Amino acid sequence: MSALEQTTAEIDCVLSKVVATWNHHDVKANAALFTEDADFVNVVGVRMRGRKEIEAQHEKLHRTLMRNSVVSIQQRSLRLLSSDVAVAHVQWEMKGGEKVAGWDVRETRHGIFTYILVRENGRWLITGAHNTDTVAVNLPN
């Protein structure tokens, strides 16, 4: 296995754990995939700074409107920016999210995550995450 294949496999493992911990609503294990100083921008444009804040916000979500949500990865791509920094794009699907005032959560949602990953002490962790729902808009030509 080449170094690149090894790195790809390690990062795919992190992305799989993001999904698995979300679907088990294990917020602590999910947050442990992030660096201490990670940034997270969610689909309504709220920025969380640091693992603690990411965990606290998601703890609330998984007790309420995300308690029955199930996500899956539809497609992912990966680029290495250096030997220890990578960027991954993940197209996802979510079912089972609940409605909340001011946010039109669809029955089946699709969206895209940008993940920035760094290797710290030999272990890949997420240091930046940014998520957006993909919505149908007909832009003029």
Place this chain on the structure above:
Amino acid sequence: MSALEQTTAEIDCVLSKVVATWNHHDVKANAALFTEDADFVNVVGVRMRGRKEIEAQHEKLHRTLMRNSVVSIQQRSLRLLSSDVAVAHVQWEMKGGEKVAGWDVRETRHGIFTYILVRENGRWLITGAHNTDTVAVNLPN
């Protein structure tokens, strides 16, 4: 000036140019701030791959609903991930965008950009951009 101050100044210069070229609707100059293989995820969850696609999509936008739009940076933060990779978060405000079916463009928009920057041949360029509108949602406690 320390190396860090120098880097910070160089990256701030790139971010300023993003705004200046947007407000002049100079799409070619804007696209020139991105690497050839850059990724861009816009606020409606559309991913553009590569500078050419970023330029083509924005050319359409600046001919139509963004032709009179004006953006400004309200706040920005910066983290160096290595000597040649950085992540910046930019809170922005936009006025003057036009309405389009399926997308509720507000009179004054606020949002947040994640930018991933790399130093290529001594020059900082954007290799990843992800943008989301910040909308008011009252999440349950």
